[in-house]
Amino acid sequence: MCLGLPGVYEEPAWVGVRWRVRGRTFAHACTVGSDNPTSHARVFATDGPVCVVTFRAPADEVGGLIGSGFPFYWPGWGVNVVGMVLNAQTDWSEVAELLVDSYCVQAPKKLARLVDRPSGH
Template structure:
């Protein structure tokens, strides 16, 4: 079972605020860390690596990683942007980002909202675009 304690409470708190603005989004434990979903589709996953690296990115130290869906027009740019971004090869249109002291939380909010739009049914995505 997941250990949500692996993600620092401050990070979880910020993500909860962002995701709390998205219609019908909900949080649940994942196999590691937490994920946020719309219906049964995951649009955000956050967890902490243990310092032995990750399947997606070479790292020697523990790190907080966030994976999310990118719209087709942004996928290649984000996947090839370099740190803090990386390509997560486990799914279609999945990109990752390292969250650290330099993280731009306004950018994170935009990325998470775009990820939600990719995964949400059109009716809900439209509702979001229309301001709620």
């Protein structure tokens, strides 16, 4: 889904993979294990691996997403960064909308205008 957005490329991150536009990361996915020393690991009390994606959200939506609780969380950095646990109950349509929003937060305005977004976004 991310690679279908204008000017996006994928690259390995320090852990997992990230998607970027013009050098700006707008999505990062990784698996967090109980032994993983990343800041994500501090959020979860789990014995098994958890797949997560972090993304940027418009400033006026961050509090609502994080405040709604699971599957959303604050990963511990950035004022507009939100984390989301991905599992069997994940609403992939919602993920797609959130990642498009994240792209539009990070992309130059010229590229963001090329993206079809649902009304209200």
